[in-house]
Amino acid sequence: MRILVVEDDEIAAEYVRKGLMEAGHVVDLAGDGELGLEMAKSADYDALVLDRMLPKRDGLSLLSELRDDGDSTPVLILSALGEVDQKVEGLRAGGDDYLAKPYSFAELLARVEAMGRRSDPTAAVTKLKAGDLEMDLLARTVKRADQKILLQPREFRLLECLMRHAGKVVTRTMLLEKVWDYHFDPQTNVIDVHISRLRAKIDKEFETPMLHTVRGAGYRLQV
Amino acid sequence: MFTRLKRLYRNTIFRLSMIAAAQFALLSLFMLGYIYYTTVVSELNRVDIEISSELEDFAKIHSVLGPNGVHEQVILSMLPVRDSLYAYSYQGLPTGNLESLPPFSDNGKYNFLATLFGLNNLNARTFVYSPFSDNDDTTNIGVEKKTTHRARGQYIKLAENEFLFVARDVERLMVKSERITRSLIIAMVIAIAMGLLSGLFVASRFTRRVGRLNKLATDVRSGDLQRRAPRDASGDELDVLAEHLNDMLDHINHLMQAMRYAGDSIAHDLRSPLTRLKTRLESAAMETKDEAVRDTLLRSSDDASELLRTFESVLHIARLETGDRRELLLPLNPKVVIEDIAELYEPSCEDAGLDFALEIEGKHMVRADRGLLSQAVSNLVENAIKYTPRGGAITLRLRKIRSGRVEISVTDTGPGIPPDERQRVKERFVRLEKSRTLPGSGLGLSLVDAIADLHRAKFVLSDGPGGPDSRMPGLRAALVFPRMKKT
Numbered sequence: 001m002r003i004l005v006v007e008d009d010e011i012a013a014e015y016v017r018k019g020l021m022e023a024g025h026v027v028d029l030a031g032d033g034e035l036g037l038e039m040a041k042s043a044d045y046d047a048l049v050l051d052r053m054l055p056k057r058d059g060l061s062l063l064s065e066l067r068d069d070g071d072s073t074p075v076l077i078l079s080a081l082g083e084v085d086q087k088v089e090g091l092r093a094g095g096d097d098y099l100a101k102p103y104s105f106a107e108l109l110a111r112v113e114a115m116g117r118r119s120d121p122t123a124a125v126t127k128l129k130a131g132d133l134e135m136d137l138l139a140r141t142v143k144r145a146d147q148k149i150l151l152q153p154r155e156f157r158l159l160e161c162l163m164r165h166a167g168k169v170v171t172r173t174m175l176l177e178k179v180w181d182y183h184f185d186p187q188t189n190v191i192d193v194h195i196s197r198l199r200a201k202i203d204k205e206f207e208t209p210m211l212h213t214v215r216g217a218g219y220r221l222q223v
Numbered sequence: 224m225f226t227r228l229k230r231l232y233r234n235t236i237f238r239l240s241m242i243a244a245a246q247f248a249l250l251s252l253f254m255l256g257y258i259y260y261t262t263v264v265s266e267l268n269r270v271d272i273e274i275s276s277e278l279e280d281f282a283k284i285h286s287v288l289g290p291n292g293v294h295e296q297v298i299l300s301m302l303p304v305r306d307s308l309y310a311y312s313y314q315g316l317p318t319g320n321l322e323s324l325p326p327f328s329d330n331g332k333y334n335f336l337a338t339l340f341g342l343n344n345l346n347a348r349t350f351v352y353s354p355f356s357d358n359d360d361t362t363n364i365g366v367e368k369k370t371t372h373r374a375r376g377q378y379i380k381l382a383e384n385e386f387l388f389v390a391r392d393v394e395r396l397m398v399k400s401e402r403i404t405r406s407l408i409i410a411m412v413i414a415i416a417m418g419l420l421s422g423l424f425v426a427s428r429f430t431r432r433v434g435r436l437n438k439l440a441t442d443v444r445s446g447d448l449q450r451r452a453p454r455d456a457s458g459d460e461l462d463v464l465a466e467h468l469n470d471m472l473d474h475i476n477h478l479m480q481a482m483r484y485a486g487d488s489i490a491h492d493l494r495s496p497l498t499r500l501k502t503r504l505e506s507a508a509m510e511t512k513d514e515a516v517r518d519t520l521l522r523s524s525d526d527a528s529e530l531l532r533t534f535e536s537v538l539h540i541a542r543l544e545t546g547d548r549r550e551l552l553l554p555l556n557p558k559v560v561i562e563d564i565a566e567l568y569e570p571s572c573e574d575a576g577l578d579f580a581l582e583i584e585g586k587h588m589v590r591a592d593r594g595l596l597s598q599a600v601s602n603l604v605e606n607a608i609k610y611t612p613r614g615g616a617i618t619l620r621l622r623k624i625r626s627g628r629v630e631i632s633v634t635d636t637g638p639g640i641p642p643d644e645r646q647r648v649k650e651r652f653v654r655l656e657k658s659r660t661l662p663g664s665g666l667g668l669s670l671v672d673a674i675a676d677l678h679r680a681k682f683v684l685s686d687g688p689g690g691p692d693s694r695m696p697g698l699r700a701a702l703v704f705p706r707m708k709k710t
Binding site for chain 1: 300494501505521524568570601603605608609
């Protein structure tokens with residue numbers, strides 16, 4: 001993926017760049033809002049990581065300008081203001097996802113990669129497939145190697161989220177947001193408990209496990 | 224009743240007013256004595272002297288003119304002065320306007336009393352007689368028509384079988400003095416009653432005002448630092464005391480805010496370097512090929528995450544405490560929130576070997592923020608899971624309590640929190656001794672408290688139902704929402 005990071009904190013920007021590059025992405029940096037807007041307009045990026053507070057032009061204004069221009073590049077907004085209302089404000093301005101500072105790099109990476117997928121036209125499908133795992137979104141059924149698997153409604157949504165990002169890391173925070181719509185981090189391993197239940201249903205009777213835990217990051221559904 | 228009296232007796236003001244009333248009663252008693260002395264005793268002494276000198280005159284007449292002279296003089300003296308009374312018996316022949324000689328007996332007790340009252344002539348006696356029922360008796364105008372009158376008299380023995388008794392009617396004097404005495408006693412009783420009543424009034428007023436100050440002190444001690452003593456602008460001692468208390472509370476509040484602000488600023492300023500530290504650790508972990516090094520780096524990164532989470536919580540609480548989000552609260556059905564939380568934590572409870580029950584009674588609406596409410600309830604459930612030993616039970620309950628308010632409660636069968644610690648655990652970073660070994664930042668209940676406060680809900684901690692292990696009372700943590708105003 002070709003990613004533009006607009007961030008004025010040079011040290012943070014450099015680490016984000018390095019991390020994204022290590023994950024196999026091409027990264028450009030912009031240190032202020034004006035430069036960021038110029039670069040975003042001039043080149044075709046797959047994703048934008050945008051700090052909300054920027055010198056010269058703030059992140060939200062940059063974003064509206066970009067959207068007014070008809071640019072639909074997915075944008076991840078970074079902000080020190082972690083409250084939910086600010087998040088809503090950011091998403092309303094045209095952001096695709098929102099990450100509050102301080103964030104962990106794994107979280108940022110997972111979200112950027114998820115965003116890149118989201119812009120794919122596959123989002124409207126009614127059937128998801130990952131390896132020998134199949135999900136029918138209309139009939140609400142799941143099959144692995146043609147064997148029917150019965151899931152609770154929440155487990156279904158959990159698996160759906162993992163399958164939509166198959167092969168990519170999905171963080172616990174992302175799962176909480178997308179599956180439970182909670183924007184706080186529980187202090188306990190409550191998500192791990194749900195994952196292990198799901199794992200028992202989709203992996204237990206099969207030779208190759210699909211649902212993997214990624215240390216320090218989250219989970220990945222391996223195809 | 225008895226305890227009320229006892230409490231009243233302990234009241235300073237009431238005691239003071241009782242002392243004042245007693246002093247007044249003593250003073251009236253003294254005044255009564257003085258007035259009695261000046262009006263009655265001195266008058267009686269004067270009468271006694273008059274009688275004595277008349278008796279001396281009679282003695283002289285007797286020595287010169289004999290019994291006949293006395294007899295004539297008695298008749299002469301009887302005629303003009305109506306309140307003079309005489310009884311003269313000479314060889315069994317009585318003369319005078321007294322029907323009979325009043326019985327006299329020498330009595331030491333009487334003498335003692337007479338001396339005590341200040342009567343000088345101990346030979347004189349007060350006695351009662353029946354005057355002739357004379358309707359146009361002008362001497363006794365203003366005195367009720369009584370069949371008996373009081374009189375003061377003295378007798379001498381002029382010779383063998385020859386007695387003379389001279390007396391004066393003192394009924395008018397006695398009635399007058401009795402009237403004064405009676406009015407003085409009534410005044411005294413009224414004064415004592417008034418003293419008692421005003422004492423009660425002042426004492427209850429004072430108690431009420433002092434009670435308000437005491438209530439303030441207990442409220443502040445239980446954490447409500449925003450409370451202030453009511454002022455009445457009277458400028459009296461209690462009002463001044465209230466002013467001083469308020470100033471003191473303002474100052475304490477200011478200091479606490481400054482302290483909290485310092486803490487918040489530190490948390491805020493440390494976030495950026497910590498985030499960088501974490502990012503650096505993570506990218507180093509990704510780069511290294513050495514498994515052991517990677518593990519160390521990742522664990523360090525986890526520690527940094529925990530620190531960041533703590534700072535986040537501190538700042539989150541600080542933001543909640545400003546109350547800015549209060550306008551964003553919307554009417555919602557807490558049932559949905561509770562069911563979602565139950566669904567989220569049921570597997571965790573099962574893994575922890577705990578019985579989980581969800582109880583929802585009736586339909587309810589509260590004004591709340593879904594996210595914050597979920598977070599508060601989630602914190603309570605997580606706490607319950609963390610502290611309840613295997614084999615215990617956790618109940619998440621939504622119901623309407625007797626006052627008609629909506630209550631969300633989490634009950635467990637864990638070790639509970641001792642009553643004197645229940646307020647303290649809501650403070651930031653406070654962790655009870657036995658929980659120090661367990662993971663956690665000591666911010667969970669503070670966050671719940673801040674969220675409850677934002678919702679104007681009460682966060683109540685109490686003993687639970689008691690678990691299978693009788694040494695553990697369990698904990699009941701409840702959020703009691705205010706009744707929703709119909710808009």
